[in-house]
Amino acid sequence: MSKTRVIFAGTPEFAKVALQTLIDKQDELNIEIAAVYTQPDRKAGRGQKLTASPVKELALAHGIAVEQPVSFSLKYAPDDGISGQVSRETLANYRPDVMVVAAYGLILPLGVLNTPTFGCLNIHASLLPRWRGAAPIQRAILAGDTTTGVTIMQMAQGLDTGDMLYKAECPIEQTDTTQSLHDKLAALGGAAITAVLADLVNYQKNAEAQDENLANYAEKIAAIDGQINWQENAFAIQRQIRALNAYSFLNGERVKVLSAMPIKIEQITHESAGKVVSVGKNALLAACGADEQGVQHLINITGLQWAGGKPFNAEQIANSNKVSDGDYFTNEGGA
Template sequence: MTTINSTSSDSSSSDSIAEISASNDKLRPLRVVFAGTPEFAAISLEALISQQEALNINIVAVYSQPDRKAGRGQKLATSAVKQVALAHDIPVEQPATFKKSVAEGIAARETLRIYQADVMIVAAYGLILPIGVLTIPTYGCLNIHGSLLPRWRGAAPIHRALLAGDSETGITIMQMDKGLDTGDMLYKVSCAIEADDSAASLHDKLADLGATAISTVLQDLASYQAQASAQDDNAANYAEKLIKTEGAIDWVQPAVVIERQIRGLTPWPGAYTFLDGQRVKILASLPVNTTQQTEQPAGTVISVGRKAILVACGKNDIIESTDSASTLSITKLQFAGSKPVSAEQICHGNQLNDGDLFTTELN
């Protein structure tokens, strides 16, 4: 007679079942919920949708902010992220809040739970996610942030990097926590800021870089989370949200500061000045030439040339110590109610003349 050790048999059977279960989990696509609103986020969503099979993920739902009224007709506008989701037949959720203090917020949390997400990818969503939401997905929420954290936490990292004259920025994939962009960093990739970069061009570069970065992390999420590193709070600074009045050019400032302002605030809110009672948008300028100096009062149009319009600015102490004022070479501007025009078009017209004075405020 053969005696069977039931205890040993049960143990071996349990181990086998556990191994099979673990193996199945690795084979099962990662259930992903994506949350974002503008074009910056839509680029990453498009990339993830196209790589679902390669990354072994399944995007089960997309979250975006509620439709807003926009344009002169004040019609409801659909976000870039929502448009991408609808084009690919992915369910879209648009809660106004996740706060558990209101019925809508409670319902939004319950809906998120129904999707049984393994991970939530967040990019420029624009809606605060309480800690109770961040813990709903199995592996939490990952943020695609447009800076090299801890530098430029906050709402406008791309613009602030340009305004500050930074030579590089980048993308950080971060494990979200209850703080404002304070979570542990999973992956960072840098991007040089070129002399002619505007907020628009840098936005496009970082949007593409963000799509690549989040795809890289999702290839081996467990490893990246295991090797996550904490941010140095002492090295942190904040990218405050932009306001329209930041676009007003103070010609007493050095040309290098104004040139950064033009690039950092294009296309929104835009850098502007005033001439004879009308607002003029300054759309583009050349990098500052430190050898060009003037004794003219700040804001004076020194010359209207075919290649650039030369304007007197404040002292250039930022670059070098000098008693002379710096100059800015404007290549494109826009008068109120008109289309953008180049320096050459201005030179051939009569809208601007040598000696005209740009002012910071409407006179």
């Protein structure tokens, strides 16, 4: 029985985990990873050196061919580079049976989606149709969702609109951050795509259309999304800290808010929003705005980082003399 020829397309660590799973399962799944597609090398770090993606590094370590087209668009025809037409021809020459896509970051036109015999499968980090788009992990935490997961989707034109082949759920704990949830979903994605490739024809036969009435979109995260508004309730602020690069201003200095513990229901306050109520060795307690019931809670901040400095845990904050009871976290400009 001939092996199924797989093209893998992905770029960041999330995709690397899935690729490693497929590499480990090649014999079990009777597949051959014919090539890996990933984003062109980018400048990174203080030295701004060209850096390969995690997916490229893994592929090269296993002797897998790597392709890094800039675009698959037929309109892309540079004088000194590879055109979209040539990129499509190169893909077709690999004679792919199926293409597995995970956080690739490049638009795949219909001509590309139709190139593999069984089309293109996407590993998406949400339970579709909830959280289509660029930032499903962050948006799920911000929204207070208690469950998320991974969907294996048959790719179609449109943003994450294709039919669903497989879903796997994952609880969101009160202590989960974007990073911890990312790691759980990355592992889940590897297991999910393995299950689908083991019985692909059957999963495609029983594919489920998405309910457009339930669809919502995980918009790309902007830097301003991380600025804490202390008039928000403590639960929303704690989710913001877990989900984003959260920051505020303290005594005129910008400070990153790195971590916070779950809110204790009994920690009720009547202090002004943003006020530092207590600086302790276990947590810095700050007042927040009222929730929907008009109750104000304290938030338990356990990690801060001042500009140009190292991250401080709660005990280091307490011993730093950088913040005292009665100080205020403020919005930019002191508001």
